[in-house]
Amino acid sequence: MTATFNHTIIAAVNRDESARFFRELLELAEAPSWGPFTNVQLSDGVLLQFAEPPVEIQMQHYAFLVDDELFDRAYGRLCDRGITHWADPRMRRAGEINHEHGGRGVYFKDPAGHAIELITRPYL
Structure with missing residues (x-):
């Protein structure tokens, strides 16, 4: 296996x-x-x-590969809910998405403060 x-x-x-x-x-x-x-x-x-957990939560990063249609719907939900998002992992380009690696991507935080990334094309 x-x-x-x-x-x-x-x-x-x-x-x-x-x-x-x-x-x-x-x-x-x-x-x-x-x-x-x-x-x-x-x-x-x-x-x-x-x-x-019974300890302070440390931010982690989780990235999800999604198709273009789900990206559009998920991005719409982020915007509708007023969730702050960025085009970059350093959180400098607020309110934008990126067009890297031949696709699109966005970064935001989940309710626990983890850095979440949605991408439409894998990096490799």
Whole structure:
């Protein structure tokens, strides 16, 4: 068997709020949850497991490759909700998207303060 990515735990201030944010933004169905995790499943089977750790949350970066149509809908939701977003990872070009790597991209923060990136073309 080759190695594939299966799941990651994402620290959240409110696990249900963070899971709902990602489900709505990326148009994902609810997934079975258990124990300290509220889960969201991506179309390739990867689980995002949101949990509330007993420590201060450090910002992490998560990037999602989406098609052009989902990018348009997700970007519209970000704008409709007044979520601050940037065209660059250093957060200098506010209110813009980028057109790098032959596609489009945008950066923003999720409810727990993690840096999230949506891109329409992979970097490689």
